[in-house]
Amino acid sequence: MIKKIQFLIIVMGVIMVMSKNAFSEWKGCIYDYARTGEENHITVVIGKFCGPGSPAELVIEKLDLSTGAYETVNVLHNPPRFGVAAVNFPANIAILDNNRYGVSYDVISLSTMKVLGKITVDVSPETDLENTGAYMILSPDGSRIFVNWDDGPKETLVTEVFDSNTFKKIAKYSSALIIGGFSNDGRYAYLVNTGNEQKISVLDLSTIQISKVIQLPELTKHMSMGNTIKEWGDHFDSNIAFHRGQVSYVYSIDTGALSVSIPTHEECNNSYLSPKADWMICVANWLLSGGKTQVDIYNVTTGKWAETFSPPVDKVEEYVKGHPLAEGAIISWPNDHTFIYNTTQKLIYFDIKQNKIVKELPIIMPWEKPGWKPEVGK
Secondary structure, three states, X not given: OHHHHHHHHHHHHHHHHHHHHXXXXXXXXXXXXXXXXXXXXXXXXXXXXXXXXXXXXXEEEEEEOOOOEEEEEEEEEOOOOOOEEEEEOOOOEEEEEXXXXXXXXXEEEOOOOOEEEEEEOOOOOOOOHHHOOOEEEEOOOOOEEEEEEEEHHHOEEEEEEEEOOOOOEEEEEOOOEEEEEEOOOOOEEEEEEOOOOOEEEEEEOOOOEEEEEEEOOHHHOOOEEOOOOOOOOOOEOOEEEEEEOOEEEEEEOOOOOEOOOEEOOOOOOOEEEOOOOOEEEEEEEOHHHOOOEXXXXXXXOXXXXXXXXXXXXXXXXXXXXXXXXXXXXXXXXXXXXXXXXXXXXXXEEEEOOOOEEEEEEEOEOHHXXXXXXXXXXX
């Protein structure tokens, strides 16, 4: 009997060590968050044995915003070193950064996890690669890959457009352009000139020709653009928020209308617009410095403050430090007056019209699920 008990203790100890090791292999290794193109999901990419050198595996997971649970999309063995630059499920591809400074990418099929092709941005020979700051956005239909980067020697921003079927470069634009986003109908891309003459070039996605140039109102010059997004990702849909000091405006590309001035706090550069641009939200975040997040909500029509939402401060785990969601973020809008706020440990649904939290969901990390393995369907 004693020998049986000793045997059971040894077995339990081995299981506990194995579980702990399996947990630690993944826990410190979140690489990136990305848009999915699916309104009810956000993507997270995790790796095994992250740290110096390449990860052993990359696992692409979908966070279900209606449940707070993850689902495995696929696993990539022996991946490139530097993780994901973009993920787009309608196009069924992941774009993985081969180079730390974002100049070379592998395009991976999410269904087969095989490399479909490679895209490389056209940097000047003397460019300091550490400062390219390259990032990308995929067109709504997944047919075009837009890469924006900083050409240091020429002191300008560059936008390059690649075909996502052939991976060939089909256009290049320079002179302080950044990828602004896409029209609501998905037919046009907006390239924003951030130089002294602030203007928007409207690019027809079917022809890859600039169809017109919009001169922005005088009031928006020398102002900074907010992070005006509908879903997780760095782009807007036909509306832009501009900020300087403690005043903000919302500009409609479709109509050319400029909102009334909106008195805001100085931290309003980190802003969000609701899908119909009825509400503007300014997020001031001091979470990592020991403070807390303040979310101020403004009515764009009246220009007046509506209310403040103070999300709970969850513990910031090591595996998400350095990523936007580590500080909390608005990641989606179920409708024009309700947003989903991610604290990294829970999803909070806040209804602006009711001025209250209407739902909270605990987030279940993949490795926290009993018996989780990095396999599709697990």
